[in-house]
Structure formats: C-alpha cells, structure tokens
Amino acid sequence: MTIDPRQMSLDEQLELLFQGTEYGDPELERNMRRELRQRLEEAQRTGRPLRVYLGVDPRTSDLHLGHTVPMRKLRQFQELGHTAIFLIGSFTSLVGDPSDKDKARKLMSFEEVMANARTYTEQAFKVLDPERTVIRYNHEWLSKLTFGDLIHLASHFTVQQFLARDNFRKRYDKGDPIHLHEFFYPLMQGYDAVALEADVQIGGTDQTFNIIVAGRKLQEAHGQRPQVGIFLPLLPGTDGKMKMSKSLGNHIPLKASPEDMYGKIMSVPDEAMPLYMRLLTRWTPKEIAALEADLQAGRLHPRDLKMRIAREVVEIFHGPEAAARAEAHFVRVFQQREVPADMPTYTLRPGQTVLEVLVAAGLVQSRNEARRLIQQRGVRLDGQVLDDPRAPFPGPGVLRVGKRRFVRVAEAEP
RNA sequence: GGGCGGGUACCCAAGUGGCCAAAGGGGGCGGGCUGUAAACCCGCUGGGCUUCGCCCUACGGGGGUUCGAAUCCCUCCCCGCCCA
Numbered sequence: 307m308t309i310d311p312r313q314m315s316l317d318e319q320l321e322l323l324f325q326g327t328e329y330g331d332p333e334l335e336r337n338m339r340r341e342l343r344q345r346l347e348e349a350q351r352t353g354r355p356l357r358v359y360l361g362v363d364p365r366t367s368d369l370h371l372g373h374t375v376p377m378r379k380l381r382q383f384q385e386l387g388h389t390a391i392f393l394i395g396s397f398t399s400l401v402g403d404p405s406d407k408d409k410a411r412k413l414m415s416f417e418e419v420m421a422n423a424r425t426y427t428e429q430a431f432k433v434l435d436p437e438r439t440v441i442r443y444n445h446e447w448l449s450k451l452t453f454g455d456l457i458h459l460a461s462h463f464t465v466q467q468f469l470a471r472d473n474f475r476k477r478y479d480k481g482d483p484i485h486l487h488e489f490f491y492p493l494m495q496g497y498d499a500v501a502l503e504a505d506v507q508i509g510g511t512d513q514t515f516n517i518i519v520a521g522r523k524l525q526e527a528h529g530q531r532p533q534v535g536i537f538l539p540l541l542p543g544t545d546g547k548m549k550m551s552k553s554l555g556n557h558i559p560l561k562a563s564p565e566d567m568y569g570k571i572m573s574v575p576d577e578a579m580p581l582y583m584r585l586l587t588r589w590t591p592k593e594i595a596a597l598e599a600d601l602q603a604g605r606l607h608p609r610d611l612k613m614r615i616a617r618e619v620v621e622i623f624h625g626p627e628a629a630a631r632a633e634a635h636f637v638r639v640f641q642q643r644e645v646p647a648d649m650p651t652y653t654l655r656p657g658q659t660v661l662e663v664l665v666a667a668g669l670v671q672s673r674n675e676a677r678r679l680i681q682q683r684g685v686r687l688d689g690q691v692l693d694d695p696r697a698p699f700p701g702p703g704v705l706r707v708g709k710r711r712f713v714r715v716a717e718a719e720p
Numbered sequence: 721g722g723g724c725g726g727g728u729a730c731c732c733a734a735g736u737g738g739c740c741a742a743a744g745g746g747g748g749c750g751g752g753c754u755g756u757a758a759a760c761c762c763g764c765u766g767g768g769c770u771u772c773g774c775c776c777u778a779c780g781g782g783g784g785u786u787c788g789a790a791u792c793c794c795u796c797c798c799c800g801c802c803c804a
Contacts (some may be wrong), residue, residue: 437800481726481800545747546758555730555747573776609756616756641755677771678764682750696770708750709757
C-alpha cells in the first residue's frame with residue numbers, strides 16, 4: 307500500500323508521521339512538529355525530498371521486532387516520497403551505544419561488525435522498500451576523522467551535559483565505571499547526522515540525547531540546519547518490561563521461524579499487549595481502540611487478542627500462509643496439547659538407553675540436564691512419562707521434552 | 721603515583737578457614753493450574769557417575785600457608801572513591 311503524497315494534505319502527512327511517537331517533553335514535541343511541517347512544506351515546494359535516516363548498530367547478528375518499530379516509521383517517510391537512509395553503524399558499533407545500558411559494552415572487532423552488517427541489510431528489506439533505500443556505513447566517514455577533528459567535535463560539549471544524562475548519572479552515582487570512550491559515542495552519532503546532511507533522524511526514546519543534543523548541535527556547528535528528531539516508544543521484550551534487546555535475552559528475532567515468532571509473542575505478558583498493538587501491527591488507532599474496548603467489556607478474551615496480535619505480526623514478516631500455519635501449530639501443540647505436524651527425526655541405534663537418546667537427539671545439553679528433566683517428569687514418549695534414565699529406550703514414537711521440544715524417534719534401518 | 725574499598729555462578733548480590741557447587745533475587749528450564757509459551761503456585765538450575773552417595777572442575781590470574789581456602793599470605797591484572 308503506497309500512499310500518494312499528493313492525496314494527503316500537509317497536516318495529514320504530519321499527523322501520520324507523528325502517529326505513535328513519544329516525546330517526554332511537550333515543548334520538544336511542539337518544536338519538532340513545527341520544524342517538520344516547515345520542512346515538509348519546503349520539500350513539496352522545491353521538489354527536494356527530505357533525507358531521513360535511521361541508524362542501527364550491528365552488534366549482534368540479527369534484527370529483532372524492536373528494530374522494526376523505527377524502521378516502519380522510516381518506511382512511512384519512504385512512502386511519502388522521501389529519501390530513506392538506513393545507516394549501519396559499522397564504526398559506532400565498535401564502541402556500542404551506552405544509551406540503553408547501565409554498564410559499559412564490550413569493544414567489538416570491525417570484522418565481527420561487518421559480518422553482522424551483512425545480515426542486517428538483508429533483514430531490513432522485510433520492512434523497507436529496497437528500491438528507495440540508501441544504505442550507508444558510518445565507518446566511511448568516522449574512520450577518517452583525525453584526533454584533531456575529534457577534539458574539535460568534543461569541544462562543543464561539557465562534561466556536565468554528559469553527566470546529566472540519566473544513564474551516565476546513575477552509573478556515576480553508583481560508582482560504576484564510565485569509560486572515556488563512551489562519551490565519544492554521542493559525538494560519533496552526532497557526526498553521522500552532519501555527514502549525511504540529515505533532515506530527520508528517527509530513533510527510540512532512548513536516543514534523545516544522541517539525536518537532539520549531539521546531532522543537532524554538531525550540525526549547527528557545521529553550518530547545517532539541525533535535524534528533526536522523531537522518537538518512538540521502546541518495545542518491551544518477552545519479559546514485558548525491559549526494552550527488547552538481544553543482550554537481555556528477551557528479543558524476538560526477525561529471522562525466527564513463523565511458529566517460533568508466534569509462540570514468542572504468546573509468551574509476552576498480557577500487560578505488554580497495548581504497546582505491541584500500537585508498535586507492531588498495521589492496525590489503525592481506531593481499530594486498536596475498538597479492540598481494547600472489547601477487551602475491557604469482556605467480549606474479547608486476553609488470549610484471543612494476543613493470538614490476533616501474534617498472527618498479525620507473523621503475517622507482516624512471513625506472509626499470511628505462514629501466519630496461519632504458525633497459529634494452527636500453536637493451537638495444536640499448546641491448546642490441544644498434541645504433537646506438532648513437523649518435527650526432526652532421530653534414528654535409534656541398538657542398545658541405547660533413554661538418557662543416551664536424549665543426548666544424541668540433541669534434546670538436552672548435558673547428561674545431568676537429561677537426568678533432571680527425567681526426574682521432573684518432563685520427558686515423555688507418546689505421552690508416557692519416561693522415568694528411568696538408564697532403562698533401554700522403549701522404541702519408536704514421539705519423544706517430547708517439556709512443552710516444546712519434540713523429536714520423532716525412528717527404528718534403526720535393518 | 722599514594723591511601724582506602726572492591727573483583728563470587730547467565731545477571732544482580734550474600735558469604736571472610738571446614739556445615740560451600742556457594743544464601744537471596746532476576747533470568748532460564750520442568751511440573752501444576754489455565755481455551756495464553758500470560759498471570760499464579762511448586763520444584764530444578766556446573767560437569768560426570770555404579771545417585772539416599774561419590775568423583776572432577778569452579779569464587780579475577782598465578783603462587784603459597786593449612787589435614788582443609790571463595791575465605792589467610794605473596795604477587796600480577798582490572799574497577800570505584802579520596803588525595804596528587
């Protein structure tokens with residue numbers, strides 16, 4: 307669905323672009339709205355599209371649902387005819403953004419980062435329009451800065467400004483280390499805006515400092531008009547509380563299988579569903595309000611709402627057929643407690659014990675783990691609990707560990 | 721550079737010679753409950769084994785004292801605070 311900008315008034319465009327955004331400070335939001343309106347108006351008048359960018363740091367090998375929130379905002383700009391720049395933080399990743407962390411991050415090697423960057427770009431086009439996306443890498447300019455350049459950039463800021471950021475503040479107050487190089491991160495990101503001559507930068511609410519304080523200031527210092535910051539709420543992870551991130555282990559990867567993505571969404575606590583609806587689905591605010599009203603009135607079971615959300619999200623990334631299959635799988639395995647349609651096969655070798663099969667089939671990580679699971683009655687063959695690790699394996703069937711680990715055990719070929 | 725305080729399992733954090741494979745919390749996993757892989761309750765959570773117990777490896781690295789060390793000593797590395 308492409309939006310024809312000529313069919314939307316300036317104010318309608320502005321409304322769309324600000325939909326779902328979150329600004330802690332109403333003053334900031336007013337200013338950003340005003341500035342964006344002005345730029346949209348200029349773009350329309352001069353025919354020069356805005357340069358809108360979103361940066362991601364490829365510190366891990368996969369994008370997750372949290373990344374897609376600002377990416378979809380970028381997509382909206384694309385659809386309104388603007389230039390979308392997907393910036394890979396090939397250089398900033400080496401340091402890691404201190405914004406969302408309460409501790410310093412490991413330094414990474416350039417090789418690691420570039421390997422991750424490749425997988426990022428592939429995954430990014432699940433959301434962005436490849437025809438209208440410019441991919442850039444910030445090592446292109448950041449690695450060329452001299453020490454003198456760095457000092458010049460740094461001279462625009464005070465230590466107090468940095469220490470006023472709550473994440474640095476907290477670490478400072480707790481006596482946790484703050485490494486000097488972490489202060490360079492906002493400078494680097496700010497310089498990205500300069501190098502890209504960005505009109506707009508999109509980011510999560512944790513990016514306020516990097517975008518507003520660092521980016522705008524450095525652009526001004528370089529004689530550019532400061533960019534407009536568009537901020538989106540942070541998507542909570544599978545724990546329902548903390549920001550989704552791989553390092554916290556609460557992420558849902560984009561490359562998860564449809565079944566896995568569906569299930570992971572179902573495992574997110576109910577309380578997080580309002581945000582999931584708003585940040586991940588294609589539903590309009592009106593539709594969301596109606597669903598919430600139904601939920602309130604008891605006409606809609608919380609689980610059913612979650613299932614709809616899960617299906618919608620899987621559909622966005624894997625298409626309608628895969629989403630339907632994922633839902634069927636979920637109903638079958640978790641509601642009806644039946645075995646899934648597909649599962650890996652393990653071929654039995656003569657004389658194997660229960661314990662040996664569990665290990666050999668890769669269902670457990672160690673023999674002790676297998677013993678524990680057996681003791682906890684978490685191992686079943688065709689529904690029968692197996693309670694003796696040393697017993698010979700009974701025979702072919704569906705071997706299940708816990709709720710979601712399955713292997714079809716087959717008889718050895720004669 | 722000096723003084724003081726620290727470095728404990730996936731994370732946070734107790735423990736200051738044996739009762740410590742190490743309290744507690746989080747996370748993860750298993751079970752129960754549930755028309756949710758939600759919430760809630762119970763349990764488990766280093767590896768190996770001939771498993772009411774035994775062996776190995778583990779409390780920043782290395783070395784030592786001791787019948788015995790996460791706990792004491794030496795040394796090295798790293799962090800915080802104060803001073804310079």
